[in-house]
Amino acid sequence: xxxxxxxxxxxxxxxxxxxxxxxxxxxxxxxxxxxxxxxxxxxxxxxxxxxxxxxxxxxxxxxxxxxxxxxxxxxxxxxxxxxxxxxxxxxxxxxxxxxxxxxxxxxxxxxxxxxxxxxxxxxxxxxxxxxxxxxxxxxxxxxxxxxxxxxxxxxxxx
Numbered sequence: 001x002x003x004x005x006x007x008x009x010x011x012x013x014x015x016x017x018x019x020x021x022x023x024x025x026x027x028x029x030x031x032x033x034x035x036x037x038x039x040x041x042x043x044x045x046x047x048x049x050x051x052x053x054x055x056x057x058x059x060x061x062x063x064x065x066x067x068x069x070x071x072x073x074x075x076x077x078x079x080x081x082x083x084x085x086x087x088x089x090x091x092x093x094x095x096x097x098x099x100x101x102x103x104x105x106x107x108x109x110x111x112x113x114x115x116x117x118x119x120x121x122x123x124x125x126x127x128x129x130x131x132x133x134x135x136x137x138x139x140x141x142x143x144x145x146x147x148x149x150x151x152x153x154x155x156x157x158x
Contacts, residue, residue: 025073040127059094062087079155082147107150111143 062068073081083104092101102109118135125133 031076036130037127040130044123044127049105055090058087060089062091080151082151106154111146115143 068087071081071084073079074084083105086108088104089101089108091096092104118139122133122135123132
């Protein structure tokens with residue numbers, strides 16, 4: 001008996017092996033995989049295009065009317081939630097006023113790009129591999145603690 005352990009093939013390797021048995025050749029499996037990746041990429045592209053279109057439409061609406069959506073948390077409690085100021089932040093960014101954007105919502109100004117990078121990374125992983133990645137738990141706990149501390153600071157300690 002041979003006691004050497006064989007490494008498990010990767011998910012991609014198992015997929016190609018299964019697809020080769022179904023289609024009869026590895027080239028067909030690779031073409032099918034590329035088609036699946038293109039389909040997932042289109043889904044991600046459409047989602048981001050829709051979000052961008054909604055954001056631009058809301059920005060134009062806010063600029064032309066001077067109105068914006070009220071925060072329900074602020075309306076009920078009189079306190080600012082962690083997201084209060086995002087509209088002012090985006091309006092300031094659209095004008096190129098970084099100082100005003102920072103003062104509108106410091107936490108989102110700093111952590112927003114990090115959150116966007118994590119979302120893009122997860123979507124890229126889904127496009128390439130077909131499975132969603134869980135966000136790292138320490139990062140999620142870090143964000144919860146930072147936003148809770150930010151909410152306390154902006155409402156009571158400022």
